[in-house]
Structure formats: structure tokens, C-alpha cells
Amino acid sequence: MSKYRTADEAVKIIKSGDRVFVHGVSATPVQLIEAMTRRHNELKKVEVVHLHTEGPAPYADPKYKDSFFVNALFVGANVRKAINEGRGDYVPVFLSEVPNLFRNKIMPLDVALIHVSPPDKHGYCSLGVSVDATVAAVQTAKYVVAQVNPNMPRTHGDGLIHIKQIDALIEVNDALPEQTAPEPDEAELRIGQFCAELIDDGATLQMGIGAIPNAVLKSLTGHKNLGIHTEMFSDGVIELVENGVITGKKKKIHPGKIVSGFVMGTRKTYDFIDDNPAVAMLDIAYINDTAVIRRNPKVTAINSAVEVDLTGQICADSIGTYQYSGVGGQMDFIRGASLSPGGKPIIALPSVTRKGISRIVPHLKQGAGVVTTRAHVHYVVTEYGIANLYGKNMGQRAEALVNIAHPDHREELSESLYDRFGK
Incomplete structure (x- = not known):
């Protein structure tokens, strides 16, 4: 049976009160985030956990404060206002210890929303540009949803995830966010x-x-x-x-x-x-x-x-x-x-x-x-x-x-x- 779904179908697994991990930096799964946020009328007190993410964070909008709570492990510009206005909070933690929060069930994860390369001939996708704490999230979350993107590079190391580890997939063809370092003064x-x-x-x-x-x-x-x-x-x-x-x-x-x-x-x-x-x-x-x-x-x-x-x-x-x-x-x-x-x-x-x-x-x-x-x-x-x-x-x-x-x-x-x- 195929694991491929529409984005709206894939995020139906999220329930009120769940803790949801969101893949970060240039691997931010924008379409899955948007689909999750579209369910705001059905959801209450979903805790969204992530490090720095690129792009919009619609779940942090004041109008969704009863549906989503941002519990950030690193505060980026897209959630800074929400956290400082009390619609979220920040967990002070060394980056090296974030995976242990998941693996040791200090912050057990219900759902992980990730962004991967297409599976190779052996069935392995890659976390690509962002392995960091995401590999621990994939290993420990009860349910893993991935957006599969041909623009995501396939990288060597710890970020190879077999399709068997993924519960639902959606196909996207989005350009990854890019950031150019400013010229030094x-x-x-x-x-x-x-x-x-x-x-x-x-x-x-x-x-x-x-x-x-x-x-x-x-x-x-x-x-x-x-x-x-x-x-x-x-x-x-x-x-x-x-x-x-x-x-x-x-x-x-x-x-x-x-x-x-x-x-x-x-x-x-x-x-x-x-x-x-x-x-x-x-x-x-x-x-x-x-x-x-x-x-x-x-x-x-x-x-x-x-x-x-x-x-x-x-x-x-x-x-x-x-x-x-x-x-x-x-x-x-x-x-x-x-x-x-x-x-x-x-x-x-x-x-x-x-x-x-x-x-x-x-x-x-x-x-x-x-x-x-x-x-x-x-x-x-x-x-x-x-x-x-x-x-x-x-x-x-x-x-x-x-x-x-x-x-x-x-x-x-x-x-x-x-x-x-x-x-």
C-alpha cells in the first residue's frame, strides 16, 4: 500500500495535545506546516518544537494561539514575536543535548514533520541539509511525515532514513530557502x-x-x-x-x-x-x-x-x-x-x-x-x-x-x- 498522501491527509495524524517536531533551517517542511496550520479549527494545544526554521511560521500567528504553542529550542525571527509575547516559550539547552531530550523521553515526540530527498534504489531518503537533531526526532517520534523533494541534496552520514521509517509522504518540488552571507563592512x-x-x-x-x-x-x-x-x-x-x-x-x-x-x-x-x-x-x-x-x-x-x-x-x-x-x-x-x-x-x-x-x-x-x-x-x-x-x-x-x-x-x-x- 502506497504511503504517499496529500499534505492535508498526511497531517491528519496530529491530535490535540500532541508534541510535533518540525525539521529546521533550510529543510523546513513548508507544505506540511501549512497543512498542519489549516487544521487549526480542529486542534487545541498542539506543542510545536523546533530549532531555527526558515520561512513563515503560520502556527505562531496570534489568531492560532489556542491551537498551537511554540516551544522553541532556538529562537529565530519567525517565532521571536510569539515567544516574547507569551504565545510560546524557549528551552535553554546546549545544542549537543537536544537529541537527548528526544531519546531520553524528556520531550517525547508524537509526530515529526521532516523534509527529505527522494528514496534511492535501496529505499533510503536523506535528511539532506539538516541532520542535526532531526535524526533523533525520526528515531523517537511515534509518527513520521515527510515531504519528498528532488531539490533536497542527498548527503552522506547519519541522515539516511529508510522509507520504512516514514509513515506518510507527500511529493513537493520546492526550491530550498537560500541565504547569502552579507558582505563584511x-x-x-x-x-x-x-x-x-x-x-x-x-x-x-x-x-x-x-x-x-x-x-x-x-x-x-x-x-x-x-x-x-x-x-x-x-x-x-x-x-x-x-x-x-x-x-x-x-x-x-x-x-x-x-x-x-x-x-x-x-x-x-x-x-x-x-x-x-x-x-x-x-x-x-x-x-x-x-x-x-x-x-x-x-x-x-x-x-x-x-x-x-x-x-x-x-x-x-x-x-x-x-x-x-x-x-x-x-x-x-x-x-x-x-x-x-x-x-x-x-x-x-x-x-x-x-x-x-x-x-x-x-x-x-x-x-x-x-x-x-x-x-x-x-x-x-x-x-x-x-x-x-x-x-x-x-x-x-x-x-x-x-x-x-x-x-x-x-x-x-x-x-x-x-x-x-x-x-
Whole structure:
């Protein structure tokens, strides 16, 4: 009996009170989401669980507040308003531990809505661009519904799902969402150059998408034998592979392979990973495990922040009490890099916001979340330089951070430093 259904038929399995996992990032199953939301009159208190998703999130609309509740494991722009207005909530959790929430029945799943490549001749579909925590969702959900798309790349690694594991399928032919990293401005390029100075030949890199990671990658053209073990990557990596900068030869685990949990970029990236044995898309519980990360040499992890206080506390997921994003994998890689032989954990951020407000501050905003503790921080980089906080006392840290703050704010920060530390 065929498992193929219409989208509306496929989501009829969802019942009031169910917990529904939604595949994320560029694999967001838009047609299944729309079909689920069309059932709003029949459903009450359906809990929708996901990491970052691309595209619309109609279930988060205020008019459906009695039907759906967003319980986000990472907060993206499409659900930010709902969560901060109380129509949803946020689960603070390390990305490495999200699969365990499903596998250990802390958050048992009733239904998983996923997005896969067409089955191959052996009956295997691929989770494609987003393996991360989705493989755990597929393994543990009572019912799995997939939209099957010829535009989804077939990737090697943990994301191969046999059609027997899928209860219902719908056929789609949708383009995957694409995201182009913005071109770095002058300050971001300087940050990229400072970060590149910290990266040794033979290092294993972790970084995300955005102007600063893009600036770092642009500054690495003279490096040799870099490797990639990261939760995600985008277009900027591909040019360095093609130019022989990224080879993975010095990696101790998965030598020669790019290891990642998900990708988010343009079609160039999706085509690059399609049936590419040099790319291993793996379970995020493995990729982000500090015990795994530390086994590679010279792991250099570059992550961002909303603000940094003068003792080195890192807020990266909120603006005061306003929930902006999530913990994600920052702490996984900051700690993993610090334990790696020759590793370097780096927090990189512009010295000021677009409105000119200092991002190096005497104290974090009231209600701000500390994603990375001051005990974990080593390097902080702005366009004004590099502050190495590791092994420094509180006063020394504050002095180092004042020195890389924007000049317009150094006097005020110095006064705070003196008031607190007498320096």
C-alpha cells in the first residue's frame, strides 16, 4: 500500500495535545506546516518544537494561539514575536543535548514533520541539509511525515532514513530557502583579519554564517591544511576547499572530511554537499560533544555575542529579558576548543551596535542570559584588536576589554573599571 498522501491527509495524524517536531533551517517542511496550520479549527494545544526554521511560521500567528504553542529550542525571527509575547516559550539547552531530550523521553515526540530527498534504489531518503537533531526526532517520534523533494541534496552520514521509517509522504518540488552571507563592512573585515591571525595552519575550524564568519574565511586564503568540524557551514567554505586551503589532512578524527550537522547557504552549497563523500552530515549529539571536538588538533571556534561585560561574561541569546536567539552550540565549541591541543576559543563581535551603543559593557543588561561564562572565555576580538582573557584576573580582564572597546566608550568603561577594581 502506497504511503504517499496529500499534505492535508498526511497531517491528519496530529491530535490535540500532541508534541510535533518540525525539521529546521533550510529543510523546513513548508507544505506540511501549512497543512498542519489549516487544521487549526480542529486542534487545541498542539506543542510545536523546533530549532531555527526558515520561512513563515503560520502556527505562531496570534489568531492560532489556542491551537498551537511554540516551544522553541532556538529562537529565530519567525517565532521571536510569539515567544516574547507569551504565545510560546524557549528551552535553554546546549545544542549537543537536544537529541537527548528526544531519546531520553524528556520531550517525547508524537509526530515529526521532516523534509527529505527522494528514496534511492535501496529505499533510503536523506535528511539532506539538516541532520542535526532531526535524526533523533525520526528515531523517537511515534509518527513520521515527510515531504519528498528532488531539490533536497542527498548527503552522506547519519541522515539516511529508510522509507520504512516514514509513515506518510507527500511529493513537493520546492526550491530550498537560500541565504547569502552579507558582505563584511570595514569593521567586520578587520575583525576577520584579527581572527585569521589567531588561526594556525592545520587548525580545525568551527564558525557559522554571517558577515564576521564570511570576513574570517576571506582572510584565510594564505593558510594551509585547515579542517572543518562544525555544527554548520555555508558558501564561504567552498572556495577555500576549491583553492586547497581546506584539506582536513591534519584532523585526527574524520581526516579529509568536512563534518557538519546542517548547512545554510545558496544552491552552490547544496550542490556541493549533494552525494559528496568528502562531507559527513552527522548527529549533532556527536558533532557538538566536547569529548569529540577536543580530539582534533588546534580547534579554533569563532562565535558571536550580543554583549560582553568587563569580566568576560558572554550574553549571546537575549537582549535583556527579550529572547532573541538561543544557546545553540556556542558553549559546546568554546569548551571543546579550549580542551583541544593548541585550540583557541574566540568570541568575535563589533565594538558597537548599529546605533553606536557599546557591546562591551560594565554589566550585562538586567535579565540577560549568560551563554558562555567568564571562566570559559579565552579570546575576545573586535575591530580594535584581540583581548586574551585566559589566566587573567578580573581587573586585568577589564583592562584588556577596555582596550578593544570603541574609542568613544573607553573613558566611560575606564571609570567603571576604576570604580570596581580601583584601576
